[in-house]
Amino acid sequence: MANIILLFIGLTAGIIMQRFKSVPADSYKILNGIIINISLPALALLYVPQISIDSKIIYPLASMWIVFGFAVVFFVILAKVFGWDKSTTGALIMTAGLCNSSFVGFPVLLAMFGEEGLKVGVIIDQAGSFTVLATAGVIVSSIFSSSGFSISKIAKDIIVYPPFIAFAVGVVLKVSGFQHTELTRTILEKLGGLIVILALVSVGFQLKISIKEVHFREMFVGLFFKLLLAPAVIFVLYYIIAGERGLSADVSLIESAMPPMVMGSVMAVSYNLNPRLANLMVGIGIPLSAVTLLFWYLLMM
Numbered sequence: 001m002a003n004i005i006l007l008f009i010g011l012t013a014g015i016i017m018q019r020f021k022s023v024p025a026d027s028y029k030i031l032n033g034i035i036i037n038i039s040l041p042a043l044a045l046l047y048v049p050q051i052s053i054d055s056k057i058i059y060p061l062a063s064m065w066i067v068f069g070f071a072v073v074f075f076v077i078l079a080k081v082f083g084w085d086k087s088t089t090g091a092l093i094m095t096a097g098l099c100n101s102s103f104v105g106f107p108v109l110l111a112m113f114g115e116e117g118l119k120v121g122v123i124i125d126q127a128g129s130f131t132v133l134a135t136a137g138v139i140v141s142s143i144f145s146s147s148g149f150s151i152s153k154i155a156k157d158i159i160v161y162p163p164f165i166a167f168a169v170g171v172v173l174k175v176s177g178f179q180h181t182e183l184t185r186t187i188l189e190k191l192g193g194l195i196v197i198l199a200l201v202s203v204g205f206q207l208k209i210s211i212k213e214v215h216f217r218e219m220f221v222g223l224f225f226k227l228l229l230a231p232a233v234i235f236v237l238y239y240i241i242a243g244e245r246g247l248s249a250d251v252s253l254i255e256s257a258m259p260p261m262v263m264g265s266v267m268a269v270s271y272n273l274n275p276r277l278a279n280l281m282v283g284i285g286i287p288l289s290a291v292t293l294l295f296w297y298l299l300m301m
Contacts, residue, residue: 007104010197011283014204031202032266035195040263041166042191044134048170049178057123059244063252064099064128066237067230068136071097074225088218090144091274094137095281096226098264101129104286105258109251112297120251129261134167137267145271199262206269206279215277222260222281227292231257239300250300257296259285 017023071093079089099105102125109121135158142157158164180188234256238244260281268278 006196007200007286010200011204011286014201014206017201017205028202028205028269031198031205032270035198035202035263035266036270037162039192039195039198040134040163042188043195044130044163044166044170045173046180046185046188046192047130048167049173049180051123051127051174057120057127057248059238059242059248060120060124060252060255061128063234063238063256064101064124064132065136066234067099067256068093068097068132070230070233071225072140074229075222078221082217084218086144087272087274088215088277090141090271091268091278091281092218092222092225093140093144094264094268094273095260095278095285096222096230097140098133098137098261099129099226099255099258100261100286101125101255101258104289105255108258108293109254112254113247113251116247117251120247121255124251124255131167133261133263133267134161134163137264138164141267141271141273145273195263199266202269203262203265203279203282206275215274215280218277219280219284222277223285223288226260226281226285227257227289231296235296235299253296253300254293257289257293259289 014028017027075084075089075092075096078084079086084092101121105121105125106118109117113120138158138161231253234253238249238252262282265278265282269275
């Protein structure tokens with residue numbers, strides 16, 4: 001409950017700060033810079049060496065990649081149908097394709113499935129959502145933000161992207177059997193903990209709802225995909241085709257139905273992928289998901 005309350009406090013604080021003349025209009029860029037260059041790398045160094053993968057979490061882990069991959073195909077096709085520009089297409093992929101598996105996901109999983117469900121959710125967040133964001137997310141953002149497809153530019157964007165560098169270092173530490181000390185864990189937790197409030201304030205600061213400027217069709221399609229279509233695909237694949245039942249399938253379904261990831265929006269903005277649409281997807285998707293999550297929970301019962 002505390003996480004949900006903090007979520008709305010952060011968004012509201014950002015919205016209110018828009019009206020303070022003493023706060024520069026581009027202040028969100030500073031917040032995003034702290035998140036991308038300090039907080040995200042800290043979380044990667046903290047969590048990646050601790051990831052433990054076994055057969056029990058294959059379904060939950062795969063669900064995050066399935067949703068993102070489906071988002072890429074879905075929105076690229078619709079972009080050709082509706083004539084969307086690359087910026088809009090990229091923003092939709094980065095928001096509708098990434099799930100808010102931790103900040104919204106953790107308290108929801110705890111309420112629905114208890115501590116056992118939360119344990120599965122932590123693995124999904126660490127080895128699933130974050131890994132997709134730091135790898136495929138960087139690739140997609142680079143492709144859709146540039147005027148032309150350049151392998152060298154994409155490779156450079158990935159190699160120099162601080163969260164990916166930290167992710168790669170984390171993998172090396174994991175392979176080498178590294179274990180955090182109390183000191184390193186505490187430092188990384190403090191640095192990574194900044195991401196929660198900073199990301200929410202950043203989104204709220206940029207959340208400007210003007211009827212004339214809102215891309216209603218794009219936003220509607222994006223939220224329809226994220227909250228209904230993506231979890232429907234997981235439901236069909238896991239429950240009907242694979243015949244999977246139990247906690248792994250249930251958590252996979254609920255996590256795939258989570259609202260857009262806040263960091264997906266932050267990354268989209270950092271690559272100038274239709275910032276207004278990216279922030280609206282998060283700002284409107286989070287409260288709207290309260291209804292759709294209940295629907296999916298009742299469906300799987």
